[in-house]
Amino acid sequence: MIAPITWSASSARSTPWSLIGTRSSLWSNNPHMAHDVSDSLTSVRIASRGVARLRGGLPWVWADDVQAPSPAPPPGVVGLRSTKGEWLGQGFYNPASTIRVRFLAATTRPLDEKWLRRQLTEAAQLRDGPLGLAGASCRLVHSESDHLPGVVLDRIGDALILQTLCAGADTWLERLQAAATELFNPRLFILKNTARSRAAEKLVQETRVLSGTPGPTLYREGDLEFETDLLNDQKTGAFLDQRDNHLMMGKVARGAALDLFCYHGGFALAMARGGATVTAVDASQAAIDRLHGNARRNGLSATGVCADVFDYLKNDDSRWDTIVCDPPALSPHARDKKNALQAYRQLAAGCFSRLRAGGLLLFCSCSAHILADDLLGALVAGARDTTGRDSAGRSFCVHRFVQAGPDHPSHPLIPESAYLKGFLVRAT
Structure with a gap:
């Protein structure tokens, strides 16, 4: 660790x-x-x-x-x-x-190695101190919000994953690697520059090992242990931004629970640990296989289904007490927003039509161009679209607005930095 x-x-x-x-x-x-x-x-x-x-x-x-x-x-x-x-x-x-x-x-001093180490140290101290994430898998540096624009550094288990999202940060790659290695001494250090935002900076995508020997990496969320492949899995290897929401759903989920776009089972296994009977759906068979492996690792059971989520909601007639819908970014660009909102509305309608009266739905978006009001509007429209069906999802109450954990701070003047948002609602 x-x-x-x-x-x-x-x-x-x-x-x-x-x-x-x-x-x-x-x-x-x-x-x-x-x-x-x-x-x-x-x-x-x-x-x-x-x-x-x-x-x-x-x-x-x-x-x-x-x-x-x-x-x-x-x-x-x-x-x-x-x-x-x-x-x-x-x-x-x-x-x-x-x-x-x-x-x-603002300084006139050179931004040298000592300055960079201090920036990294202060960001990590904040997580490991007042935010209560000492030793936890979390985001150590979150770009502009931590005063290091274009720099993302994640700690997953005993490994570090670095992303440089702008051309200036790219020029600091060797310095960032040296400073982070000195401070954290990771077993494995990965550069994972696969973010779409690099295209706007005219930068190529690349993934490579900076140090260490690649292989399965283990990390924990609460009392659950997960395995990930940092080189090949999505994002930086784990959905760290949803960590707190995974734990929340483990506490509130009940009865028959459905996890849509489940990936490796962050929500599914937390809900199973809390006592729910879980079915998890993802279009990737590799993700379903990893879900099953993580379930066995923790002595839990979850039924994995490899299917397109939109098709699954159309064809499955089951009713659920708890549903989590956490799709990938449906609006990676501003020009995609109109179509994305229609897709969110369709997903919301499908969820509400399958949710029992009094059931809970966590509905999320990680699209930076979809604002919280946009997402809530899609939920309202989706609930309205179920009118006339044998469904309890025609109206709902909002119990909680959720976002990324405190290790993913947002910048008040950069709305895109508050990219993750969601609503925990109860169907009435």
């Missing part, structure tokens, strides 16, 4: 946004930190609109608000100045991205 990092209140980070434009902040009074890169670092100029957004807390600057020297610098760290020459800080620059600059820090 990767050892936790001790947290102390004095190590908690103060927000950097109030420091933008204050060149003397943080370092100027420390004689040991006198090196200033503001004059030697290649700089880009930020238009007044971009400056206002930065000072308002948005860590992105769009291409229209950036004036780069000619020739434009390659992807990497640049200095940020207003069009009047005022120092704003440092950020990742990518001449090929519509998000031209991603803010890193």
